[in-house]
Amino acid sequence: MAQRDMVPWQHQGTPLVSLDDIMGLTAHRNTLTEMDIRLLEALLRYNFLTAAQASRLWAAPLRTMDHRLKRLYQWGLVDRGPLPQSAQGGRQLVYALAQRGFAVLTRLEYPLAQDWTDDWQPKSETGSQRLSVMHELGRNEVCIAIAETAAAQGKPILDWEGSREAGQKFVANSAHHEWQRIYPDAVLMLSSMQPLFIEYERSGRDTKFQKKIRALRTYLVSGQWQTRYPREPWVVYAIPAGVGTQGVIGGSYGGMVAQAGMTGARNYLMLDEEAWTRGTWLATRSDGAVINFWDAITF
Known part of the structure; x- marks a missing residue:
C-alpha cells in the first residue's frame, strides 16, 4: 500500500x-x-x-x-x-x-x-490506513451529534460503546449450531434505555454493506438482543454526502434496507449527512417514508 x-x-x-x-x-x-x-x-x-x-x-x-x-x-x-x-x-x-x-x-x-x-x-x-482513520472519525461525528442533541433536550445518552465493545457473537442457526458475529461501528444507549446501533457507511462498497446488514437482520430477527438490551435496538445507517442516497431511499442501500424491513427486522433508519451536520434530523425508514429521527426512536 x-x-x-x-x-x-x-x-x-x-x-x-x-x-x-x-x-x-x-x-x-x-x-x-x-x-x-x-x-x-x-x-x-x-x-x-x-x-x-x-x-x-x-x-x-x-x-x-x-x-x-x-x-x-x-x-x-x-x-x-x-x-x-x-x-x-x-x-x-x-x-x-x-x-x-x-x-x-x-x-x-x-x-x-x-x-x-x-x-x-x-x-x-x-x-x-488513512481511510480507516477517516471512517472512525466520521463515526465519531455522528455519535457526538446525537449525544449533543440528546443533551440539549435534557436527556443525555447513558453510554457510547466503540466497535470492539459492541461486538457480539450469537447463534445464527440454532438447528446447525452456527455462530455469527456482529460489529456495529458504535452502540449508543439513550436515556430511555433505547440502544442505537450506528453504522457509518462511507465506502460505497455494496458487498460490504450487504454483509453487514444481513448479519444485523439475522441478529434482530433471532431475538437474541434480549440477552443484552432491555429494548430492541434500532439500526441507524449514517451515509456521508456523495455516498448512496442523498436523503431518499434508492439504489443498493435503499434496496437492502427495504429488504431487511420486509423480512421482519423493522427498526432501520437511514440518515444522510445533513441530518447530523445541519440538524435537520430527517431519517428515511425502510418503507421509504421520511420521518423525524427523534420521533422514530421514541426518544
Missing part, C-alpha cells in the same frame, strides 16, 4: 516524565487530571479523536482540549498524526492511544484495559 495512504504517526520517543510522576506517586508537579484519564479512556474505546471532537464531547473549550492532548503527547501517552487539509484550510491532528497510555489505564485498573491486555495493540503501530 502506498505510503501516502497511511497516517504518518508521530511518537514521543523520550518522554520527560515517568509513569510514577504522571500518576502522582512522586513529588513531581505534572500529574494526570480526571479529564486526562477520560481522554485516554475515550481513545481506548473509540480509537481516534481530534481536539475538536474532544471539545464537543465534553463541552469544553477547544483550546483546553488542544492543550491537554498536546501534553499527553509530550508525556508519551498518546501518538498523533496529521490529517489531510480540510476544505476550510489548515491541517488537523488526530490522536491515538499509545502503549504507554494503555499502561496507565491498566495501572488504574480500568476494566476494558484489563480485559484487553492480552491482545491490545496501539492503532498507530498496526499500520493505520
Whole structure:
C-alpha cells in the first residue's frame, strides 16, 4: 500500500516524565487530571479523536482540549498524526492511544484495559490506513451529534460503546449450531434505555454493506438482543454526502434496507449527512417514508 495512504504517526520517543510522576506517586508537579484519564479512556474505546471532537464531547473549550492532548503527547501517552487539509484550510491532528497510555489505564485498573491486555495493540503501530482513520472519525461525528442533541433536550445518552465493545457473537442457526458475529461501528444507549446501533457507511462498497446488514437482520430477527438490551435496538445507517442516497431511499442501500424491513427486522433508519451536520434530523425508514429521527426512536 502506498505510503501516502497511511497516517504518518508521530511518537514521543523520550518522554520527560515517568509513569510514577504522571500518576502522582512522586513529588513531581505534572500529574494526570480526571479529564486526562477520560481522554485516554475515550481513545481506548473509540480509537481516534481530534481536539475538536474532544471539545464537543465534553463541552469544553477547544483550546483546553488542544492543550491537554498536546501534553499527553509530550508525556508519551498518546501518538498523533496529521490529517489531510480540510476544505476550510489548515491541517488537523488526530490522536491515538499509545502503549504507554494503555499502561496507565491498566495501572488504574480500568476494566476494558484489563480485559484487553492480552491482545491490545496501539492503532498507530498496526499500520493505520488513512481511510480507516477517516471512517472512525466520521463515526465519531455522528455519535457526538446525537449525544449533543440528546443533551440539549435534557436527556443525555447513558453510554457510547466503540466497535470492539459492541461486538457480539450469537447463534445464527440454532438447528446447525452456527455462530455469527456482529460489529456495529458504535452502540449508543439513550436515556430511555433505547440502544442505537450506528453504522457509518462511507465506502460505497455494496458487498460490504450487504454483509453487514444481513448479519444485523439475522441478529434482530433471532431475538437474541434480549440477552443484552432491555429494548430492541434500532439500526441507524449514517451515509456521508456523495455516498448512496442523498436523503431518499434508492439504489443498493435503499434496496437492502427495504429488504431487511420486509423480512421482519423493522427498526432501520437511514440518515444522510445533513441530518447530523445541519440538524435537520430527517431519517428515511425502510418503507421509504421520511420521518423525524427523534420521533422514530421514541426518544
